Each structure stands twice: as structure tokens, then as C-alpha cells.
Amino acid sequence: SSVLVVGCGGLGCPLAQYLAAAGVGRLGLVDHDVVETSNLHRQVLHGEARRGLPKALSAAAALRLLNSTVQYVPYCGALSPRTALQLVRQYDVIADCSDNVPTRYLVNDACVLAGKPLVSGSALRLEGQLVVYNYQGGPCYRCLFPKPPPPETVTNCADGGVLGVVPGIVGCIQALEVLKIASGMGSSFNQFMLMFDAREGRFRNIKLRPKKPDCAVCGDHPSVTCLQDYEAFCGSSATDKCRTLHLLSNKDRISVEEYKKLLDEQVPHVLLDVRPQVEADICRLVHAVHIPLSKLEEKNEEYLEYLEKRICEEKQRTNSQTSFPVYVVCKLGNDSQKAVRILQELPVKEFGSLLAKDIKGGLMAWATKIDPTFPQY
Known part of the structure; x- marks a missing residue:
């Protein structure tokens, strides 16, 4: 045979x-x-x-x-x-x-x-x-x-x-x-x-x-x-090791190099990590707020209240009056785009004016281009 x-x-x-x-x-x-x-x-x-x-x-x-x-x-x-x-x-x-x-x-x-x-x-x-x-x-x-x-x-x-x-x-x-x-x-x-x-x-x-x-x-x-x-x-590739989605325009995305520059310049913002809990347990950026994408998609009140609280705290700490930046990261830069879409639809009354952007390539791009000691999995 x-x-x-x-x-x-x-x-x-x-x-x-x-x-x-x-x-x-x-x-x-x-x-x-x-x-x-x-x-x-x-x-x-x-x-x-x-x-x-x-x-x-x-x-x-x-x-x-x-x-x-x-x-x-x-x-x-x-x-x-x-x-x-x-x-x-x-x-x-x-x-x-x-x-x-x-x-x-x-x-x-x-x-x-x-x-x-x-x-x-x-x-x-x-x-x-x-x-x-x-x-x-x-x-x-x-x-x-x-x-x-x-x-x-x-x-x-x-x-x-x-x-x-x-x-x-x-x-x-x-x-x-x-x-x-x-x-x-x-x-x-x-x-x-x-x-x-x-x-x-x-x-x-x-x-x-x-x-x-x-x-x-x-x-x-x-x-x-x-x-x-x-x-x-x-509508997808048969040979890509990792699928790459294009859900957002370039104005709603930043590179890992640009995000590193924001960190170095201490620009006020919130970093939102939307990976599943099991991945966040492997490794994470210490200053990130972790809310799995699934919780955002189901509009989980507890997690949304937590996000609102963290944004308000950061706004008060920096006395920010303008649209507040929230940068979203995941493993590869796919789920983060979905999360940005959700954040863009959050009510202004509770969350204020947000400037939500995703980080292209996610944490694996961060590990490759910025911090080679960051675990890749």
C-alpha cells in the first residue's frame, strides 16, 4: 500500500x-x-x-x-x-x-x-x-x-x-x-x-x-x-507559519520600536495585554494590564470596571486632559487588533476619550527586535 x-x-x-x-x-x-x-x-x-x-x-x-x-x-x-x-x-x-x-x-x-x-x-x-x-x-x-x-x-x-x-x-x-x-x-x-x-x-x-x-x-x-x-x-495563506490579520489601518497601529520609544520617554499610557491567562502566566511585560480578549468580547463587567479603574488612575496620576492612549498587545498582533476595535466602541461617558492602538507583531516581535531575553513560546 x-x-x-x-x-x-x-x-x-x-x-x-x-x-x-x-x-x-x-x-x-x-x-x-x-x-x-x-x-x-x-x-x-x-x-x-x-x-x-x-x-x-x-x-x-x-x-x-x-x-x-x-x-x-x-x-x-x-x-x-x-x-x-x-x-x-x-x-x-x-x-x-x-x-x-x-x-x-x-x-x-x-x-x-x-x-x-x-x-x-x-x-x-x-x-x-x-x-x-x-x-x-x-x-x-x-x-x-x-x-x-x-x-x-x-x-x-x-x-x-x-x-x-x-x-x-x-x-x-x-x-x-x-x-x-x-x-x-x-x-x-x-x-x-x-x-x-x-x-x-x-x-x-x-x-x-x-x-x-x-x-x-x-x-x-x-x-x-x-x-x-x-x-x-x-482569504488566508497556506504557508504562513503564523497568520497575519489586517483589521486596522496603519494609524491605529504602532511598531514595537515606536512603543519602546514611548516607554523610554515615559509617555503616559496604559498597556493592555489581551492574551489568554495561560499565556500571560508564561511571560508578560511587568507594567501591562492583563484582560483576556474573551472577556472584552463578552463585555464582562468585572474586567471592564477594572480597565476603567486603571485608565482613570493613570489619567489622574499624569493629569491628562486629552484622549488617553491605550496600547494593546498579544502574542502575534492579531488578537490585539480585535481588542482595539472593541475599545474604540466603549462608551465615552465611562471611559473618556481613548486613543486605542495595537502593537504590530505583538510580544514575539518585542522579543525578536527589542528584548532578546523575553521568552518566545
Whole structure:
């Protein structure tokens, strides 16, 4: 049998490892990225000695040491609409271990057009999911998700983080389903979605809707008969390590260099950190006020009162009469833009006139450009 693994990261590493150990005849390994130290807690095929190497080559080298009888075919590049269908047709089973929405739609459509089963896994923070698409009359990815989510609502591992063992568990179950399909045993996950909650230590099966007769790619009268521009369709990139949102105009944003200058000049302001509590516990700027974005989005009264109090205190301390600056920071500069939009709509009566701006690139840009001792995670 032959299996194509799309993505040699947190899911693809354990998946490929068990497929190689099982003696799959040919294993295709697709990945456009290179090995980085920050990946190693979840991408266990790679190691420190392979930093900077393409992940597809690194994975193939590690797997050869495990089982040299398997044929390994590394593809060092992103799966593209131009090449995906031809590549998918060369393999019996496809495993989607990608971490972005455009690639999920691309792999799904290629599998439907080529008539190949797709074993799809995902993991984020402390949760994982697994589904088998386009198998024995079951639905495809588009049947469940006809339209992509707005780009600003999507979180990947680089944005939200993941406990390394979670994709390890999901990847192992993906390997199990691939082997069951390849051996003719079949899989029940074309009718159910497997949900894994690592915090509770619980697995659940969610019954899937049946295949949709009006699905755009696998329906009775499909409108998608060839692969398309999936980045345009989804409004996001398939190859960015970290998604970059552009929700604000330049006048509502400042660079980390500009913020450092404000600090040095002791310009009165409030710095608002909107990361989740678990990230703030890892590291933070000592003068920042911490209110998670989720609390702002739900207009939590306790947190809003706390923010109002801190702004009033700073205004009184500096005797400020003009629009008071509030600078917002997060990990990468995405959630901070959403927070600025919320702050711009706060009532003037309670909060006074605010000048809210986000800090471009967030705390990771601060660590890279201003303070190399600041932890990167």
C-alpha cells in the first residue's frame, strides 16, 4: 500500500512513524517548512541536530533508521492546486496533517476528484479531532464545511499553542485508521467525528451528517470539477507559519520600536495585554494590564470596571486632559487588533476619550527586535 502524508509536523510525525514501523510499501511526505527548535515538543521525528533542514527530508531520514524497507518519497514544498491532483492519484490513502484551512480544502477536493479516502486530523491546545472523509459513501470535508470560516476566527498551533502530546495521540489514531483502510478492515470514522478532550481525558464520537447531494465537490451536480485558488477562497495563506490579520489601518497601529520609544520617554499610557491567562502566566511585560480578549468580547463587567479603574488612575496620576492612549498587545498582533476595535466602541461617558492602538507583531516581535531575553513560546 501507499500513503501520502500532508504535513510532517505534530500530527504527521507520529502518523508516519507508525506507518513506517508497520511496513507500508511507499510513504510520501509533503511539507514546505523547515525544522525549528520551537516545534520539537510535538514534532518528535526531528531533533536539534536537524534544525534548518526541510521537514520532509528530516522525517524521511529518521524513518529510514526505523525501517529501511519502506520507500520514502519526500516532497519539499507546499501542496499546490497545480500539482495536488497528480500527486494524490499516486497514493492509495491520503492523510491530512496540515494546520491551515486552505490546505484542508485543497486536499479534500483533490481526494474527491481522485477518488481517494482522506484521514484528517487536527489538534489545538488540549483538544483534537479526527474524521475519515470521502470513504465508502461518507461525506467529504465540504459536506460538513461548505464555506471557510472568516480568517480572523481561525487559530492554528502557532497562534494558540498545543500541548505536544495531543497531536501525538491524534496522529497515532490517524495511523490506526490509515492501516485499517489500507488493509481492508474499514473505518467507522466516515460516519462519526472523534473528539478528544485532553483536559478531561475523554473521547467522544459525534455522528456526522450524511453526504450532501448538493455538495459543491462530491454532490450529484458538482460545481467544483478542478482544483482552484484555495488561498483566495479562504482569504488566508497556506504557508504562513503564523497568520497575519489586517483589521486596522496603519494609524491605529504602532511598531514595537515606536512603543519602546514611548516607554523610554515615559509617555503616559496604559498597556493592555489581551492574551489568554495561560499565556500571560508564561511571560508578560511587568507594567501591562492583563484582560483576556474573551472577556472584552463578552463585555464582562468585572474586567471592564477594572480597565476603567486603571485608565482613570493613570489619567489622574499624569493629569491628562486629552484622549488617553491605550496600547494593546498579544502574542502575534492579531488578537490585539480585535481588542482595539472593541475599545474604540466603549462608551465615552465611562471611559473618556481613548486613543486605542495595537502593537504590530505583538510580544514575539518585542522579543525578536527589542528584548532578546523575553521568552518566545
